[in-house]
Amino acid sequence: MQRDAERTRAELLTVATEVFAEEGYSGARVDDIAERTRTTKRMIYYYFGGKEQLYLAVLEEAYRGIREAERAIDVDHTDPVAAMRQLAELTFDHHVTHDAFIRLVAIENVHRGEFIRRLDSLRTLAQPAVTQLEEILQRGRAAGVFRDDVQALDVHLLISSYCVFQVANKYTFGYLFDVDLDSPERRPHLRAMIGEVVVAWLTTRPTA
Amino acid sequence: MQRDAERTRAELLTVATEVFAEEGYSGARVDDIAERTRTTKRMIYYYFGGKEQLYLAVLEEAYRGIREAERAIDVDHTDPVAAMRQLAELTFDHHVTHDAFIRLVAIENVHRGEFIRRLDSLRTLAQPAVTQLEEILQRGRAAGVFRDDVQALDVHLLISSYCVFQVANKYTFGYLFDVDLDSPERRPHLRAMIGEVVVAWLTTRPTA
DNA sequence: GAGCTAATGTACCAGACGGTACATTGATCG
DNA sequence: CGATCAATGTACCGTCTGGTACATTAGCTC
Numbered sequence: 001m002q003r004d005a006e007r008t009r010a011e012l013l014t015v016a017t018e019v020f021a022e023e024g025y026s027g028a029r030v031d032d033i034a035e036r037t038r039t040t041k042r043m044i045y046y047y048f049g050g051k052e053q054l055y056l057a058v059l060e061e062a063y064r065g066i067r068e069a070e071r072a073i074d075v076d077h078t079d080p081v082a083a084m085r086q087l088a089e090l091t092f093d094h095h096v097t098h099d100a101f102i103r104l105v106a107i108e109n110v111h112r113g114e115f116i117r118r119l120d121s122l123r124t125l126a127q128p129a130v131t132q133l134e135e136i137l138q139r140g141r142a143a144g145v146f147r148d149d150v151q152a153l154d155v156h157l158l159i160s161s162y163c164v165f166q167v168a169n170k171y172t173f174g175y176l177f178d179v180d181l182d183s184p185e186r187r188p189h190l191r192a193m194i195g196e197v198v199v200a201w202l203t204t205r206p207t208a
Numbered sequence: 209m210q211r212d213a214e215r216t217r218a219e220l221l222t223v224a225t226e227v228f229a230e231e232g233y234s235g236a237r238v239d240d241i242a243e244r245t246r247t248t249k250r251m252i253y254y255y256f257g258g259k260e261q262l263y264l265a266v267l268e269e270a271y272r273g274i275r276e277a278e279r280a281i282d283v284d285h286t287d288p289v290a291a292m293r294q295l296a297e298l299t300f301d302h303h304v305t306h307d308a309f310i311r312l313v314a315i316e317n318v319h320r321g322e323f324i325r326r327l328d329s330l331r332t333l334a335q336p337a338v339t340q341l342e343e344i345l346q347r348g349r350a351a352g353v354f355r356d357d358v359q360a361l362d363v364h365l366l367i368s369s370y371c372v373f374q375v376a377n378k379y380t381f382g383y384l385f386d387v388d389l390d391s392p393e394r395r396p397h398l399r400a401m402i403g404e405v406v407v408a409w410l411t412t413r414p415t416a
Numbered sequence: 417g418a419g420c421t422a423a424t425g426t427a428c429c430a431g432a433c434g435g436t437a438c439a440t441t442g443a444t445c446g
Numbered sequence: 447c448g449a450t451c452a453a454t455g456t457a458c459c460g461t462c463t464g465g466t467a468c469a470t471t472a473g474c475t476c
Binding site: 175 | 365376379381405
């Protein structure tokens with residue numbers, strides 16, 4: 001067998017990502033991961049040290065990849081309202097196309113974040129989505145079209161909630177309400193909706 | 209040992225709910241569940257048949273309980289705007305106080321809803337929250353204060369997303385953005401926010 | 417209070433699982 | 447081209463895990 005340390009490591013990481021996202025941390029089997037690669041279980045221990053460290057590597061890599069993808073989201077209309085609507089919709093698209101990542105996040109939350117907490121590296125990287133959000137928000141406030149009592153993180157929380165839920169809870173929600181959140185017919189409606197909501201919220205005068 | 213079939217069964221179900229919500233389906237251990245009760249593993253097989261059927265019973269019972277609790281949510285202001293805001297806020301409270309249930313739902317979604325799909329009984333029971341939502345929405349439309357192009361299920365989706373996310377994703381979101389979604393200081397703000405958002409959205413004229 | 421059965425307890429099994437000891441081989445460098 | 451070591455493969459281990467065979471007991475009925 002031709003040797004290539006980098007390829008072996010990378011393949012293990014890719015396959016492990018699939019299996020962990022599919023089965024959860026406890027549900028994933030080290031033997032299963034190994035069998036789906038061209039190498040053996042032994043290599044998992046050689047390169048990562050064990051199941052736990054492999055999962056940590058998967059989590060770190062997945063977050064790194066998602067940040068990279070988020071950076072590609074770019075809106076720079078002069079019109080802050082249009083920009084905000086577009087940011088919401090692009091965030092929606094982004095979530096819909098990264099469902100393995102959303103699954104890993106859900107799994108990590110089931111474990112009360114005990115693994116992610118050990119990955120200091122993730123904390124330092126700024127979150128591109130929030131940075132852009134802040135910028136648009138400021139422009140909108142300056143132009144007098146956005147209310148000034150809403151924080152960027154609150155807007156992000158709202159958009160994230162909606163987009164993550166679409167993907168993460170589609171099975172139970174879909175079953176209980178007999179709708180398919182995934183269906184191509186419904187997709188444009190759901191996509192437009194979050195933009196509508198955010199813009200309506202931000203352009204409404206404070207009540208109190 | 210004094211015998212009481214009903215008590216034994218109920219205790220197993222209660223403890224199993226805790227353990228499954230805590231550890232996930234694969235992570236939960238039958239021996240662990242048994243040890244936390246006053247009875248033995250044998251009884252799990254006697255009353256439920258196995259780990260899988262026990263989990264199904266837990267899921268069914270949890271949903272039944274949550275429907276019961278939802279029915280207690282009651283708003284009947286004459287003012288549809290106030291009622292809508294209150295419904296959003298009570299839904300928020302409801303989620304925050306039922307975090308074990310939210311965890312079970314998250315776990316079930318990690319499994320792509322393969323278990324819940326076998327529980328036909330859950331489908332038939334109407335969802336109290338949506339029924340009330342529909343009623344308020346109609347009153348608001350009639351009064352001319354709510355837009356008429358928004359479906360009840362869409363509003364429910366928005367509110368659910370927000371409320372579920374608070375609870376389900378607090379660990380990763382909290383870590384990455386260095387905020388505590390659980391903190392008593394932030395709670396009132398987060399609670400009021402979803403009401404604000406929903407009302408702003410519904411009282412805004414359609415754009416298109 | 418004898419007989420019966422639902423309910424419970426004990427002890428164990430077979431296979432799965434994460435992990436490792438030990439052998440081997442391919443690439444690199446003097 | 448031989449030495450060296452990173453990289454890989456094989457075969458195995460100890461423990462955990464879901465599940466069960468078999469024995470026993472509490473409580474009910476007649």
